[in-house]
Structure formats: structure tokens, C-alpha cells
Amino acid sequence: MKILRNYLNKIKPNFEEGGKLHAFRSVFDGMETFLFVPNDTAKSGVNIHDAIDSKRIMSLVVIALVPALLVGMYNIGYQNYMAAGIDGTWYQMFLYGLLAMLPKIVVSYLVGLGIEFVVAQFKGEEIHEGFLVSGLLIPMIVPVGCPLWILAIATAFSVIFAKEVFGGTGMNIVNVALIARAFIFFAYPSVISGDTVWVATDSIFGLGADLPDGYTCATALQFVANGSEITGATGAALCPIDMLTGLMPGSIGETSVIAIALGAILLLWTGVASWKTMLSVFVGGIAMSLLFQYTLPENSVAQVPFWQHLILGGFCFGAVFMATDPVTSARTETGKYIYGFGIGAMAILIRVLNPGYPEGMMLAILLMNVVAPFIDYCVVQSNVNARARRLTKKN
Amino acid sequence: MAELFSKKNKEALNTPLLKNNPVTVQVLGICSALAVTSKLEPAIVMGLSVTIIVSMANVIISLIRNTIPNRIRIIIQLVVVAALVTMVSEVLKAFAYDVSVQLSVYIGLIITNCILMGRLEAFAMQNGPWASFLDGIGNGVGYAAILVIVAIVRELFGSGALLGIQVIPQALYDAGYINNGLMLMAPMAFFLIACIIWVQRAKDKSLQE
Numbered sequence: 001m002k003i004l005r006n007y008l009n010k011i012k013p014n015f016e017e018g019g020k021l022h023a024f025r026s027v028f029d030g031m032e033t034f035l036f037v038p039n040d041t042a043k044s045g046v047n048i049h050d051a052i053d054s055k056r057i058m059s060l061v062v063i064a065l066v067p068a069l070l071v072g073m074y075n076i077g078y079q080n081y082m083a084a085g086i087d088g089t090w091y092q093m094f095l096y097g098l099l100a101m102l103p104k105i106v107v108s109y110l111v112g113l114g115i116e117f118v119v120a121q122f123k124g125e126e127i128h129e130g131f132l133v134s135g136l137l138i139p140m141i142v143p144v145g146c147p148l149w150i151l152a153i154a155t156a157f158s159v160i161f162a163k164e165v166f167g168g169t170g171m172n173i174v175n176v177a178l179i180a181r182a183f184i185f186f187a188y189p190s191v192i193s194g195d196t197v198w199v200a201t202d203s204i205f206g207l208g209a210d211l212p213d214g215y216t217c218a219t220a221l222q223f224v225a226n227g228s229e230i231t232g233a234t235g236a237a238l239c240p241i242d243m244l245t246g247l248m249p250g251s252i253g254e255t256s257v258i259a260i261a262l263g264a265i266l267l268l269w270t271g272v273a274s275w276k277t278m279l280s281v282f283v284g285g286i287a288m289s290l291l292f293q294y295t296l297p298e299n300s301v302a303q304v305p306f307w308q309h310l311i312l313g314g315f316c317f318g319a320v321f322m323a324t325d326p327v328t329s330a331r332t333e334t335g336k337y338i339y340g341f342g343i344g345a346m347a348i349l350i351r352v353l354n355p356g357y358p359e360g361m362m363l364a365i366l367l368m369n370v371v372a373p374f375i376d377y378c379v380v381q382s383n384v385n386a387r388a389r390r391l392t393k394k395n
Numbered sequence: 396m397a398e399l400f401s402k403k404n405k406e407a408l409n410t411p412l413l414k415n416n417p418v419t420v421q422v423l424g425i426c427s428a429l430a431v432t433s434k435l436e437p438a439i440v441m442g443l444s445v446t447i448i449v450s451m452a453n454v455i456i457s458l459i460r461n462t463i464p465n466r467i468r469i470i471i472q473l474v475v476v477a478a479l480v481t482m483v484s485e486v487l488k489a490f491a492y493d494v495s496v497q498l499s500v501y502i503g504l505i506i507t508n509c510i511l512m513g514r515l516e517a518f519a520m521q522n523g524p525w526a527s528f529l530d531g532i533g534n535g536v537g538y539a540a541i542l543v544i545v546a547i548v549r550e551l552f553g554s555g556a557l558l559g560i561q562v563i564p565q566a567l568y569d570a571g572y573i574n575n576g577l578m579l580m581a582p583m584a585f586f587l588i589a590c591i592i593w594v595q596r597a598k599d600k601s602l603q604e
Contacts, residue, residue, distance in 0.1 A: 147571055149571075161586065186576060186577045187575045187576050187577035187578070188573050188575065188576065189576060190573065191573070
């Protein structure tokens with residue numbers, strides 16, 4: 001640590017006014033504050049300073065994402081080997097997944113951070129750290145068959161239009177990673193829905209196998225929407241254990257409930273994510289699916305047991321990593337319950353009532369992101385009114 | 396002749412093109428700019444129709460501006476515009492039937508286009524016919540220019556074509572290129588118009604609030 005600090009101190013003058021590398025000052029500043037908590041203190045006003053700043057919070061979320069990422073990588077390889085019908089050791093499968101996933105992560109970070117660095121340099125501001133999490137989330141919520149150039153366009157679109165135009169990190173109204181996904185969803189529907197993109201079809205450096213042209217495999221929710229039995233890459237039926245461990249086709253990071261739960265424990269234990277939001281998303285989902293189960297006996301999606309609704313698709317991933325985003329969720333404590341409940345309920349509502357969209361989590365979270373400020377306003381206003389009433393009663 | 400293009404008249408023609416563009420600065424006529432710009436051809440026809448109607452209506456209203464009773468001036472303006480719109484609509488149906496089908500109700504809805512009422516109220520009611528004519532041409536072309544820019548981007552990236560002729564080579568599609576479906580939806584027109592406004596305001600400091 002000491003060596004790193006000394007090294008940074010040594011190269012720092014190069015980046016200051018008049019230094020050789022002044023043009024890259026925002027890059028240096030971003031790296032320095034990422035590695036070490038900055039020593040700056042506020043110059044005016046009274047401030048309460050938390051020991052943990054936003055770069056540290058972002059790093060915690062990235063750590064929480066790691067289990068889901070690792071299982072997702074393993075699952076990419078597992079699905080390819082299963083679909084090809086060949087045997088492979090677990091590390092071959094993992095390596096295959098790693099090689100399939102790595103370009104996506106690199107592209108997402110390169111494009112997103114590139115735009116952030118340019119904007120920061122242009123405006124003469126510090127680099128915002130928000131993309132640290134978004135950059136990892138974006139490749140995790142797309143299918144493995146999503147081409148890199150589409151990922152790059154979507155990332156650029158979401159960073160510019162969902163974040164920078166609103167003023168950068170902490171100012172965005174809607175979740176940046178989900179805007180990237182929504183962009184792909186509406187602009188290039190063929191690479192994010194349908195039944196050809198969920199299993200990797202090419203061999204990489206001799207690992208895995210080339211699947212025959214025309215190989216198809218739908219996600220669990222698409223089978224549910226069609227009213228057929230849920231099957232995996234080989235065509236065999238999936239059991240609930242597969243749904244929990246995540247060894248089934250789906251977006252890369254969303255499949256494994258167990259890995260997501262590990263991340264959730266870390267987020268809740270450190271207090272980064274709000275348990276109120278997380279809990280109420282699940283409560284909303286359960287309430288809505290139970291309601292549909294009894295009111296719509298003919299609808300095949302409505303007849304899926306409520307626990308299966310929660311472990312299929314992106315429900316868990318959205319509830320743990322997307323809904324709890326402190327920037328876009330409701331800020332008031334009561335508001336968090338309403339906000340979370342709305343997400344869970346809307347997700348199931350879209351799944352059940354719109355046959356065109358087998359998965360509703362993305363649109364549900366985006367919708368509630370937009371509504372969140374209104375929820376906060378209502379909560380604050382009702383509190384103001386309640387206190388005003390109490391005051392007049394006393395007098 | 397020098398009088399015909401006096402400084403004031405030139406201004407009436409020039410300012411709506413950029414500095415006071417009806418779409419990007421006054422933010423009028425957005426509805427049709429979203430609706431007809433997914434292809435280039437209807438956008439050009441729409442821009443042309445609006446240019447003709449707004450300049451003709453401006454001239455007519457300007458000619459009778461001193462005899463219009465103040466209380467019923469909006470009704471009279473509407474009658475004039477409606478008559479012109481009906482004529483343009485009939486001409487399109489007779490000579491460019493396919494485009495008029497694509498434009499469907501939006502030709503008829505030119506009546507409600509805020510640019511028209513805005514120009515009639517703000518300019519033609521106070522100025523002579525020649526200046527009003529130039530003002531109408533300027534506003535119509537300013538509107539049409541934005542429509543055409545948006546339509547070029549939308550058709551090029553949404554359908555890979557311009558005026559229905561494929562521009563993006565087939566080899567690119569074979570290499571895995573896919574048309575952007577979002578370009579064909581109205582929301583993308585919003586983003587594009589926003590980008591144009593963004594560029595314009597960044598360049599022209601006097602427009603910044």
C-alpha cells in the first residue's frame with residue numbers, strides 16, 4: 001500500500017497544471033481516488049462525513065456481483081457443452097464462459113468509461129465513479145449471443161442519454177444499465193429475445209463446440225409464456241434445483257438465485273442496499289402472482305406457482321442489484337416499501353398479461369424509477385400535513 | 396427590386412431558418428415531426444406542403460388583415476388554412492397517391508399545426524403580403540429542413556435506405572449488421588430533435604437560457 005501511495009505521489013506533479021501529462025489529469029484523479037480515499041475536506045458549511053464514500057460503495061456492489069458473474073461464466077460453458085452433447089471438466093466450461101464473457105465486459109467498460117473520461121476532461125470535472133457498477137451490470141443482463149457492436153452502441157446511448165445529459169452520476173433518473181438493455185430490447189429485438197441467442201453457439205480457441213445452424217433454445221419464461229414445459233439446452237425438463245443453481249439458459253448474470261443471494265447478503269450486511277426495497281419487491285411479486293393465480297385460471301403464466309415466478313428470469317437479479325440502486329430508487333423510508341412493491345407487482349403484471357413480453361422486470365423497474373420522485377413527494381407531503389394537523393390540534 | 400429584399404424582408408426569410416427555427420427554437424409542430432419522419436419521402440412531401448400552405452395563408456391573411464374583425468380573426472384564419480389544406484390534400488391524392496396514404500391524417504392535421512396559427516397571428520396580421528410571403532417560405536423551409544434531417548437519420552439507420560433505395564450494402568448485413576428498430580419508433584425522433592437542439596444551442600450562445 002505504502003509503495004503504491006509513494007508511487008502516486010511521485011507521478012502526481014506530471015498531471016498538475018503545467019505538467020507534461022496535464023491532458024490526462026482526470027484519468028489520474030479517477031485512479032487516485034479509486035485506490036485511496038481522498039483527503040479533501042469540505043470548505044464551507046456544516047457537513048456530516050461518512051467514513052465510506054461513493055467509490056467505496058461502488059466497489060462493494062462490484063464485489064457483490066462477483067458470485068453471480070462467476071456462476072454466469074460457468075453457465076455459459078455448461079450450456080454450450082450440454083447443447084453439443086460433449087463432456088467437459090468444470091474448468092473447461094468455466095474457461096469457455098470466461099472467454100465468451102470477457103470481450104463483453106471489456107467493451108462495456110471501454111465505451112462507458114471512455115465517454116465518462118472525455119466528458120470529465122471536457123468539463124474540467126472529476127471523473128464520476130458511477131460507471132464502475134453499470135459497466136459490469138450491462139454485460140450481465142444481456143444474453144450471451146448479443147454482438148459486441150450492439151453492446152457498444154447501447155452502452156454509449158445509455159451513458160449519454162440516461163446519465164450525462166442529466167448531469168452525471170447521482171443525477172440520473174433511471175437506471176443506466178437497464179436503459180442499455182431497454183435500448184437493445186427495442187432497437188435490436190432479435191438479439192435479446194427469441195430462442196437463438198441464449199446459448200453460445202461457437203467454439204472459442206478449441207474449447208466448447210460449434211452448434212449446428214438453426215439450434216434454438218428458449219428461456220424458461222418463454223416456455224412458460226407459450227404454456228409448455230420448461231426445458232434446458234438439451235431439451236430435457238428443468239427441475240427447481242437447476243433454477244436455483246442457475247444452470248439454465250438466460251441472460252448471463254440473472255440465472256443463479258444462489259449466487260445472487262450471496263451478493264444480497266453482502267449488500268444487506270454492509271448496509272449498501274436497503275432491505276426495505278428488496279423485501280417489498282418480493283412481497284409485491286408474491287402478492288401479484290397469488291392474485292393472478294386465483295383470478296385467471298385460464299392464463300398459463302398466471303398458473304405458475306408464485307415461488308417459481310420469483311426464481312425464474314431476472315426477478316431476483318433485478319430485486320437485489322437494480323431496484324436497490326440508491327440513486328434511482330425512492331429516498332424516503334416509507335417510499336421504499338411502495339416503490340419495491342410496485343416493482344414486484346408490475347413485473348408479474350407484465351409477465352402475465354402481456355404475452356409479447358415474457359419478462360417484465362426491466363420495464364417494471366424503469367417505470368418505478370420514473371415514479372419514485374412522485375412517491376417521495378407524496379410521502380413527504382403527507383408527513384408535513386400530519387404534523388400540521390397535530391400542531392393545530394394542540395393549540 | 397431593392398425594396399423587395401430590404402433588410403427587414405431578408406430577416407423575415409432568414410431568421411426562421413436557424414435563429415428562430417419553428418421546430419428547434421420555438422418547439423412548434425413537434426407532433427408531425429415525430430409522426431411523418433420515419434421515411435424520407437413523406438417527410439419531404441410534408442415539408443413541402445407546410446411550406447406552400449403557410450406562405451399562401453400568410454399572403455391571404457395579410458391581404459385582408461385590415462378588414463378582419465378582431466373578435467373573429469381566429470375563425471377566419473382557420474377557414475383560410477382549412478381551405479388550403481383541403482386543396483393540397485386533394486392534389487396529393489390525385490398526383491401522389493402512395494405518399495398521401497403514408498401521410499394519412501397528418502396532411503389534414505396541418506390545420507392544427509401551431510406553426511401556421513403562430514405565423515398568421517404573429518406576422519401576417521401586422522405585415523404586408525410580400526413580407527408575409529417571405530416569412531411563410533422561411534418558416535416552412537425551416538420546418539422542412541428539420542424534418543428532412545431527422546428523416547434521413549431515421550430511414551438510413553432504421554431501414555438502411557434513403558428514399559426507398561437501399562444504401563447500406565448487403566455485405567454489411569451479411570457481416571451481422573442489423574437495422575435499428577428503435578429508429579422507426581416515434582421516441583427516437585424525440586432523441587434526434589433533442590440532439591439537433593443540443594448542437595444548435597451549443598453553437599449559438601444567444602439561445603442559451
